[in-house]
Amino acid sequence: MITDVEMPGGSGLELIQAVKAVHKWTCVLVMTGVVSAEYARTALQNDADGLLFKPFAREEFLEQVRKLTQLTRRRRQQERRSVLAVGAHPDDVEIGCGGTLAMHAARQDEVTILTLSHGAEGGDARIRAREARAAAGLLHARLILGDLQDTRVPEGGASIELIQQAIAEVDPTHVYTHSQYDTHQDHRNTHRATMVAARGVGQLYCYQTPSATVEFRPGLFIDITDHLPHKLEAIEAYQSQTALREYLAPDLIVATARYWGRFAGYVMAEPLEVIRQRVGQ
Known part of the structure; x- marks a missing residue:
């Protein structure tokens, strides 16, 4: 799953918890325009599996998606x-x-x-x-x-x-x-x-x-x-x-x-x- 931190009507971090409560193997990639160590810590504490700071290159995004897709498969196979x-x-x-x-x-x-x-x-x-x-x-x-x-x-x-x-x-x-x-x-x-x-x-x-x-x-x-x-x-x-x-x-x-x-x-x-x-x- 890919989400932003700031979204209309809710938080992407709250969405992570809701999704993983139903699909526990799903990896979540979070992106944000706020470049700060505090944002990174908060995202990881909320079970984000990857973090991208905007703006980012297309290749960087696709590489993150590939890695997290593989991680999701490994988690599912193991658990x-x-x-x-x-x-x-x-x-x-x-x-x-x-x-x-x-x-x-x-x-x-x-x-x-x-x-x-x-x-x-x-x-x-x-x-x-x-x-x-x-x-x-x-x-x-x-x-x-x-x-x-x-x-x-x-x-x-x-x-x-x-x-x-x-x-x-x-x-x-x-x-x-x-x-x-x-x-x-x-x-x-x-x-x-x-x-x-x-x-x-x-x-x-x-x-x-x-x-x-x-x-x-x-x-x-x-x-x-x-x-x-x-x-x-x-x-x-x-x-x-x-x-x-x-x-x-x-x-x-x-x-x-x-x-x-x-x-x-x-x-x-x-x-x-x-x-x-x-x-x-």
């Missing part, structure tokens, strides 16, 4: 996080790791939800698809909705293909999916398909659903205290389900987060099994 959460049915992901996804979104990470089926066995497929889109929007996530048959989601073939397509498109640094320790066959098969499709992803975790068994043993607990309201909002988007499924009751969601939070310093937490994790990620 980029792209998250893919895979679920068998609408609401699986929101229940299992909705708070974690809200945390990623708050950090300006790219968040995508892949749901393999419309969940037709649990209700009207069209309604559930609409609810899934609303829930994804509340989590600031993109939704990819597959059309595999509910209760017959395979562990290979079409499931692996759908997940691989999403991975090729999203290029995730983090993947979240079902645990193998689950009584629902779709959940177990989604887990197995993800293990194959995401074998090249460095960060791979499994979340808990209401049908998980006692063998689910997490080793990572994500503090979602600040993001639990967003998780509850996303689950509430499934109006066709909340009146029917006791496990979607808000007090149970909160109680579950509180229970797992005792392993993380008595916060509100989501539990995750760690399949692969890179230190510092």
